[in-house]
Amino acid sequence: MIWNEHAECMDREQLLKLQNERLRNMVSRLYYNVPFYRKKFQEAGIDPGDITGIHQLKDLPTTTKQDLRDNYPFGLFAVPQSEIVRLHASSGTTGKPTVGGYTRADLRTWSEVVARSLYAAGVDKNDVVHVSYGYGLFTGGLGIHQGAQKIGATVIPASGGNTKKQLQIMHDFGSTVLACTPSYALYLADTMKELGMDPSELKLRRGIFGAEPWTEEMRREIEAKLHLKALDIYGLTEVIGPGVAMECEHQKGLHIFEDHFIPEIVDPNTLQPVPHGQVGELLFTTVTKEGMPLLRYRTRDLTTMTVEKCACGRTLARLNKFLGRSDDMLIIRGVNVFPSQIESVLLEMSETEPHYQLIVDRVNNLDILEIRVEVNEAFFSDEIRQMENLAKKIKANIESVLGISAKIKLVEPKTIERSEGKAKRVIDLRKLVD
Amino acid sequence: MLLKQLSVFLENKPGRITQVTKVLDEIGVNITAFNIADTSEFGILRMIVDNIDTALQALKAQGFSVRTTQVVGLVVPHQPGGMHQALEHVDKAGIEIEYMYAFAYNSKAAVIIKADDTQKLVDVLSGSGYHVLQEGELIQD
Numbered sequence A: 001m002i003w004n005e006h007a008e009c010m011d012r013e014q015l016l017k018l019q020n021e022r023l024r025n026m027v028s029r030l031y032y033n034v035p036f037y038r039k040k041f042q043e044a045g046i047d048p049g050d051i052t053g054i055h056q057l058k059d060l061p062t063t064t065k066q067d068l069r070d071n072y073p074f075g076l077f078a079v080p081q082s083e084i085v086r087l088h089a090s091s092g093t094t095g096k097p098t099v100g101g102y103t104r105a106d107l108r109t110w111s112e113v114v115a116r117s118l119y120a121a122g123v124d125k126n127d128v129v130h131v132s133y134g135y136g137l138f139t140g141g142l143g144i145h146q147g148a149q150k151i152g153a154t155v156i157p158a159s160g161g162n163t164k165k166q167l168q169i170m171h172d173f174g175s176t177v178l179a180c181t182p183s184y185a186l187y188l189a190d191t192m193k194e195l196g197m198d199p200s201e202l203k204l205r206r207g208i209f210g211a212e213p214w215t216e217e218m219r220r221e222i223e224a225k226l227h228l229k230a231l232d233i234y235g236l237t238e239v240i241g242p243g244v245a246m247e248c249e250h251q252k253g254l255h256i257f258e259d260h261f262i263p264e265i266v267d268p269n270t271l272q273p274v275p276h277g278q279v280g281e282l283l284f285t286t287v288t289k290e291g292m293p294l295l296r297y298r299t300r301d302l303t304t305m306t307v308e309k310c311a312c313g314r315t316l317a318r319l320n321k322f323l324g325r326s327d328d329m330l331i332i333r334g335v336n337v338f339p340s341q342i343e344s345v346l347l348e349m350s351e352t353e354p355h356y357q358l359i360v361d362r363v364n365n366l367d368i369l370e371i372r373v374e375v376n377e378a379f380f381s382d383e384i385r386q387m388e389n390l391a392k393k394i395k396a397n398i399e400s401v402l403g404i405s406a407k408i409k410l411v412e413p414k415t416i417e418r419s420e421g422k423a424k425r426v427i428d429l430r431k432l433v434d
Numbered sequence B: 001m002l003l004k005q006l007s008v009f010l011e012n013k014p015g016r017i018t019q020v021t022k023v024l025d026e027i028g029v030n031i032t033a034f035n036i037a038d039t040s041e042f043g044i045l046r047m048i049v050d051n052i053d054t055a056l057q058a059l060k061a062q063g064f065s066v067r068t069t070q071v072v073g074l075v076v077p078h079q080p081g082g083m084h085q086a087l088e089h090v091d092k093a094g095i096e097i098e099y100m101y102a103f104a105y106n107s108k109a110a111v112i113i114k115a116d117d118t119q120k121l122v123d124v125l126s127g128s129g130y131h132v133l134q135e136g137e138l139i140q141d
């Protein structure tokens, strides 16, 4: 199902024209209404009139979370406060929260993209949408709520907490769609089991899960335990909230609503686009946002992007699996290496969560990468030859993914040090030398 | 007719083998046969013990990577060429030996053999009149 066929299945050339036009408009709003951006443009020697289209995005300044903090709370707003009708904020693990201000038009855009997201998941007005995302400053609850209302679904604003009561309501009100974080979905499933409740007692058929990273393994688990199809929704408070991108029923990546949010995949160091299909950091330019438009906002999320048309008919580009955070990136022999790339290689080989550690050192001016892999039961054979083959296979697979060679060391379980239960992924000894 | 062998993955670090034997000692498990295969980086400790389930649990609880494998225990006839003749039967049957190691069984020589087709190995050896050890025989010792 497609909510807005005109926007979502638009010919890509036509989409580009629309994006160019919207970017030109946005750049002038930034220049004339936001001192922070005017200063950045002036420093870079860019006149707003120089910008004709999105091919020039790479030359424009980026925006970071730190910029938002430095301008806390309303410094990046592009309209007077009288035009702002809603504020949201994300708590953030360090320091001040990041704030989002919405005009009336922004709220319309937001419910539009959430409506598109719900349709992409096969949800319509016949559904009963149970929203267990928190309501409040957090964008999850109200964001899904407005979109679900827009498509005419029956909305249950359950918010978070009181899991037993939520299950009771889901049962009594016949909820067909569950919207919450994937970890809460698993918690709900476990609580059901404890209460002796069978998933067939509920009518759930779709799950709209997001606000935190999750794996395919989690998806399979949720789908099996709750008897629903689990779909991934992506968004950030800074950009708008949930509904920036959404998976369709084909589960082949998340469609980005590119007429509003222009994505770029860039090298985190140079901030220049990476060749098509390669891993890089995801940036968004919010061309239609009025309240707090952001130019090349650095999400720090690493991913790849596909532009091919999807089986669902949408022409919108898709985000593939999220591969971690750009802050974790290492540069080894001039090659960008993300620990998550190594994790995916190991996951493919063992189907269980691998414990590994990267040790980077510099010997005779040459970077050396050693990968320590804990030998769990999935990896362990009692034959030396097979263990050696395993190490060789890991080495070959990693080399083909990273393009650089690594030494593989098999180590005993629990020997990689963990802090707060999580293994320390990277030890970079090079820093000590400099 | 198959024996269950316990295998433990060990890094080549001083004192690791002792830590395994210490765990087994503490829970009163006897080791009947014992072998180490190693490379420059790691080793695999293989054992036949008298109470494999207890040993497996105790080692897992201590964080070791442990697994069980089915192997064949063969009593080698005490005569010149005894070992050689037994292996000829194995070769003829087209069975590939992955590894083997010797141990003493009731003052006789015995070997543990891991093959690509362990069941076939048992059939060939018993069919040729060899004494293939059963789990019960080892525990009685």
Ligand SMILES: [Zn+2]
Residues within 6 Å of the ligand: A248, A249, A250, A255, A310, A311, A312, A313, A314
């Ligand atoms: Zn699609």
